[in-house]
Amino acid sequence: MTFADPADWSVSVPARLFGENRAESLRVSCNRARRHVLIEGTRKPAKPVLAALTVPDARWLLTALRPSGRSTALPAVGNGLAWRRVVVTPATWYVELAIYGPIEVIGRWHVHADQLPEVGFALAESITLIRAATPQASGRAAERATPRRRRVEPTEAAGESLLVPRRVGVAADETGAVGEAGAEVQSRVPATARSIAVSSAGSVSSARGTGGDAR
Numbered sequence: 001m002t003f004a005d006p007a008d009w010s011v012s013v014p015a016r017l018f019g020e021n022r023a024e025s026l027r028v029s030c031n032r033a034r035r036h037v038l039i040e041g042t043r044k045p046a047k048p049v050l051a052a053l054t055v056p057d058a059r060w061l062l063t064a065l066r067p068s069g070r071s072t073a074l075p076a077v078g079n080g081l082a083w084r085r086v087v088v089t090p091a092t093w094y095v096e097l098a099i100y101g102p103i104e105v106i107g108r109w110h111v112h113a114d115q116l117p118e119v120g121f122a123l124a125e126s127i128t129l130i131r132a133a134t135p136q137a138s139g140r141a142a143e144r145a146t147p148r149r150r151r152v153e154p155t156e157a158a159g160e161s162l163l164v165p166r167r168v169g170v171a172a173d174e175t176g177a178v179g180e181a182g183a184e185v186q187s188r189v190p191a192t193a194r195s196i197a198v199s200s201a202g203s204v205s206s207a208r209g210t211g212g213d214a215r
Contacts, residue, residue, distance in 0.1 A: 009129065011122035013115050017043050018096065018108035026097065026109055028122035032133040036077075037061075037126045039086065041099060041109050049099045049107045051076040051084045055127055062123045064088040065095055067113050 010029035017024045024042045031038060037058035040048045053061060057074045064072040069090045076084040076099075085100040095116060098108040111119060 009125075011118065011125070013111065013118050013122065015041070015097075015109040015111050015115070017041075018098075018110060024109060026111065026119065028119065028126060030126035030130050032130055035130050037123060037130070039076075039097075039099075041097070041107050043107050050078050051086050051099045052078070053086065055130055057086075058123055058127055061086065061088060062120055062127075064090070065097075065111075065116055065119055065123075066090065067092060067095065067116075069095070 010027050012025045012027045015024050015026045016022065020043075024044070027038075027040045027042070027048075029038045029040075030036065031052065034052075035055060036052040037055065038050065038052050040050045042048045053074060053076050057076070060072060060074055063069065065088060067090050069088070071090070072088045074086045074088075076086050078084040078099075078101075083102050087098045087100060089096040089098070091110075094110045094112050096108055096110055099106050
């Protein structure tokens with residue numbers, strides 16, 4: 001198979017080439033490195049036709065591959081990143097899967113309703129293999145890149161619940177807070193309330209004042 005999976009995993013499903021009425025096959029595999037689900041239709045003696053789908057588009061294809069589904073057109077790429085389009089058209093006893101080039105259709109295959117569960121399994125397994133090959137560290141890296149907001153502790157003064165104020169405009173390395181978050185919290189503190197000063201080391205000290213700023 002063109003662009004075969006490094007583990008040589010693929011599923012071949014019987015299909016009939018439209019117009020020729022002869023037995024061919026659709027092979028489903030994946031390219032884990034590029035995160036593509038691969039569909040290749042045979043059309044002997046000509047070369048097979050390849051369409052590579054992204055994982056989200058492969059999920060759309062999975063839901064469309066049933067006789068009761070609706071027609072769906074999905075973008076894809078072929079050999080040499082050539083433009084492709086995969087069109088699924090449900091019928092009573094089969095589903096037609098067509099692969100289009102920039103100008104015209106390259107090939108159409110009819111998959112009988114009895115074979116659709118096997119195609120669905122192959123697509124679902126390809127998606128699972130791609131997701132399993134994705135480094136889990138990427139999620140942790142994204143979490144580390146997300147700025148963490150310091151927890152705001154409530155205090156009690158004159159029977160009123162106060163929030164620790166954040167000064168607007170103070171640099172992030174001084175308070176660890178973002179300006180917008182500081183403006184939102186600062187607006188909720190009364191002008192005559194007791195203020196809390198946040199030091200550059202992250203410690204919190206209590207000071208009494210008449211304004212919203214800590215002294």
